């Protein structure tokens with residue numbers, strides 16, 4: 001099961017669309033669930049909220065999770081951090097994750113690799129592909145995306 005987590009305070013964003021596109025292109029089907037963290041809002045500030053627990057369960061049950069965020073101040077959003085902090089170290093052992101960030105500037109093209117991926121590793125995800133960074137002006141169609149998808153498919157398929 002492939003799931004998308006969207007850490008954009010603004011719902012129905014390009015970040016969400018890009019994450020859904022990545023799942024579609026990698027698996028040939030849309031994600032089975034999309035978690036819009038903006039909908040959880042202040043519930044993310046405490047521990048044990050039922051809606052947050054349900055979102056965590058959805059992520060735990062996924063085989064593949066695309067964790068997506070816009071770039072804010074050279075890193076992923078505080079909203080996404082609040083959700084990731086809800087998981088214990090190593091809790092997502094066995095889950096394959098892809099770190100995806102959209103940004104306006106190519107100066108921050110390494111932000112997904114250098115800021116988001118380490119947190120996903122800390123909570124136990126396997127991140128076998130390079131993290132993906134897409135410019136907001138070209139998230140839908142870019143040679144970088146095509147190359148990334150082609151290579152990621154190989155990596156996710158495992159050794160022949």
Ligand SMILES: Cc1cc2nc3c(=O)[nH]c(=O)nc-3n(C[C@H](O)[C@H](O)[C@H](O)COP(=O)(O)O)c2cc1C
Pocket residue numbers: 008010013014015016069070071072073074075102103104105106108135136
């Ligand atoms: C508060 C804020 C901070 C931002 N900081 C950066 C940044 O440091 N680097 C960057 O490349 N883009 C930055 N951006 C631009 C967004 O990352 C970019 O427009 C992204 O596509 C927004 O996602 P969305 O289109 O899904 O809303 C920032 C935007 C906002 C609102």
